Amino acid sequence: MNSPEYGVHVLLWGNAERVRDLNLARTAGFTWVKQLFQWNYIEPARGQFQWEESDRIVRLCNEHGLRIVARLDATPRWARDPNTNLDTDGPPRKVEDYARFVETFVRRYAVGSPHGRVQAVELWNEPNLARAWGDRRPDVAGYVALLKAGYQAARRADPNVIVVSAGLSPTTASGDIATPDVEYLRQMYAHGAKAYFDVLGAHGAGFKAPPEMSPDEVANNPTYNNGELGTGRVYCFRHVEDLRRVMVENGDADKQVMILEFGWTSDEVNPNYSWFRVSEQEKADYIVRAYQWARTHWQPWIGAMCVIYIAPHWWTPQDEQYWWAITNPDGSTRPAYEAIKALPR
Numbered sequence: 075m076n077s078p079e080y081g082v083h084v085l086l087w088g089n090a091e092r093v094r095d096l097n098l099a100r101t102a103g104f105t106w107v108k109q110l111f112q113w114n115y116i117e118p119a120r121g122q123f124q125w126e127e128s129d130r131i132v133r134l135c136n137e138h139g140l141r142i143v144a145r146l147d148a149t150p151r152w153a154r155d156p157n158t159n160l161d162t163d164g165p166p167r168k169v170e171d172y173a174r175f176v177e178t179f180v181r182r183y184a185v186g187s188p189h190g191r192v193q194a195v196e197l198w199n200e201p202n203l204a205r206a207w208g209d210r211r212p213d214v215a216g217y218v219a220l221l222k223a224g225y226q227a228a229r230r231a232d233p234n235v236i237v238v239s240a241g242l243s244p245t246t247a248s249g250d251i252a253t254p255d256v257e258y259l260r261q262m263y264a265h266g267a268k269a270y271f272d273v274l275g276a277h278g279a280g281f282k283a284p285p286e287m288s289p290d291e292v293a294n295n296p297t298y299n300n301g302e303l304g305t306g307r308v309y310c311f312r313h314v315e316d317l318r319r320v321m322v323e324n325g326d327a328d329k330q331v332m333i334l335e336f337g338w339t340s341d342e343v344n345p346n347y348s349w350f351r352v353s354e355q356e357k358a359d360y361i362v363r364a365y366q367w368a369r370t371h372w373q374p375w376i377g378a379m380c381v382i383y384i385a386p387h388w389w390t391p392q393d394e395q396y397w398w399a400i401t402n403p404d405g406s407t408r409p410a411y412e413a414i415k416a417l418p419r
Contacts, residue, residue, distance in 0.1 A: 075273075075330055077373040078365060080419070081106030081143070081380035082400070083335060086131045087115070094405050095384045096138045102415040106141045108196075108334055108380045112148035113175050120152050120171075123178065125189070132183055132190035143194040143238060143332065143378070144183075146176060146224070147206075155208065164208025165201075165216060169223040177227035184232035194236035196275055196334060197224040200243040202258040204251045212253045214261040218270070221262075225270040239271040241334040242317070244279060244308035255308070256316050263324040273377055274321060274329060276314050278336035278364075282350035283310040285364035300349065309350070311336060311364050318375060330377035337361060337382045337410075341397035351397070358409035361400070362417060381414070 082104045086092040099107055109131060117123050135142050153166040166172045176195065183192035200206045201217040217240070225237050239262075242255035253261075255277075283291075283298045289307035292298045299306025307313055318331060338357040341347040352360065361381055368376045385399035396403070400410040 075332070075377035077330070078368045078376045079106060079378040080104045080365070080414070080417075081108060081378040082384055083108045083380050083382040084384045085110070085386040086134070087112070087127060089386050091387045091405065092131070092134060095386070095401075096134055096140065098384055098401055098405065098407070098411070099140060100138045102411055103417065103419055104140065104414075106143060106378045106380060107135055108143045108145065109135070110145045110148070111179065113146060113153075113172070114148045114150035116179070117175055118150055125182065128179075128182075129189050132192060136190045141193040142191075143196055143236075143334065143380070144179070144192050145196040145199055145334075146179060147198045158208030158210060162205050162209050164206070164210070165198075165213075165220055169220050172220055173223035173227040176224045177231045180228045180231035180235050185234050192235070194238055194273070194332070195224075195228055196238045196240060197221050197228075197271075198240040199334075200277075201240050202242045202245070202253045202255055211250045212258065214253070214258060215265050218262055218265040218267045221267055222270045236272050237270075238273045238275045238332050238334070239267065241275040241277045244277055244313055246302055246305050246308055256320060259317055259320045263320065263326075268324060268326055272329065274317065274326075274331045275334050276317050276331050278311050278314045278333045278379075280311040280336065280338045280360055280364065281309040282352065285311040285360050285367050287312065289313050289316055311360075312367075314372075318372075327375070330375055331372075332377045333379040335380060335382050336364065337398050337400075339394070339397045341394060343391055343397070344394045347394050347397065354409050357400075358413040361410050362413045365414075365417060381410075 082099050084107045149166045153171045155167045158164045202212050228237050245252045292310040293307045299309050338352045338360050341351045383399045385401050385403045387403050389396045389403045
């Protein structure tokens with residue numbers, strides 16, 4: 075990938091306004107879209123695949139000249155451990171089932187396929203949170219086993235596909251509910267993950283801090299760290315550098331990082347998010363400066379950076395995601411969208 079490339083998170087599944095949203099992405103100058111392809115929707119029963127919606131999304135993205143990073147998770151119930159919380163996402167009982175799904179998906183959208191092309195796959199999302207792991211304590215060894223199986227399956231299906239490790243949630247929580255992302259990544263390397271991804275997936279929420287502010291500064295400034303003095307390094311965009319440092323420590327400096335989610339929220343409604351809200355104009359300014367910081371300071375290791383979100387038509391202000399978006403549900407744009415559109419490429 076170029077360093078950086080411009081991406082945006084979209085929600086196209088079942089979206090009657092998907093052409094509108096893809097036009098918005100293309101007009102703003104994005105070249106990548108991140109889209110969730112839920113395993114439970116595509117293979118609701120073992121061996122029975124429903125490709126209609128997936129094919130439609132891939133074809134439309136290709137027609138709009140947008141490359142796809144496909145997030146692959148959401149285990150169907152038939153593949154789950156019944157002893158986990160089935161109301162949350164969680165890993166499959168057998169990693170072989172996930173590997174078979176990944177291989178089938180990647181082969182369907184490999185180079186030369188009549189169904190279209192998917193350029194990259196993200197294998198799972200935020201496994202360092204219990205809520206993404208069946209409401210069980212995060213299990214690094216279990217995720218690395220899943221990653222290994224998925225990577226090998228993707229490679230069998232299409233040697234050209236880019237395999238991205240799961241974006242980890244920036245969190246200071248630990249114990250049964252979460253593992254801090256830097257600690258989790260160190261454990262991934264200790265369990266041999268280095269051989270099983272091409273690009274590191276990362277999440278880079280800015281919280282309240284401007285994009286240039288270092289993790290050291292944020293950790294020591296209560297205005298920006300939610301009162302977690304000394305431990306709140308995660309509360310800034312540049313926390314991605316902490317993850318990069320772990321890669322370098324493990325001899326993995328030649329790989330790029332793909333930021334699968336980043337942005338700032340203007341949330342006026344939800345108290346868990348409103349403590350770090352910024353104005354819509356600040357959001358616009360910060361996102362532009364984040365791309366500029368990456369271009370100036372993170373070359374050549376930074377790859378695509380996917381800002382959140384092109385808002386689907388069904389979101390309302392009660393949805394916390396609504397406040398992170400760069401467009402409105404009716405398709406009108408916010409200052410961040412116009413600022414990104416004006417960025418020189």
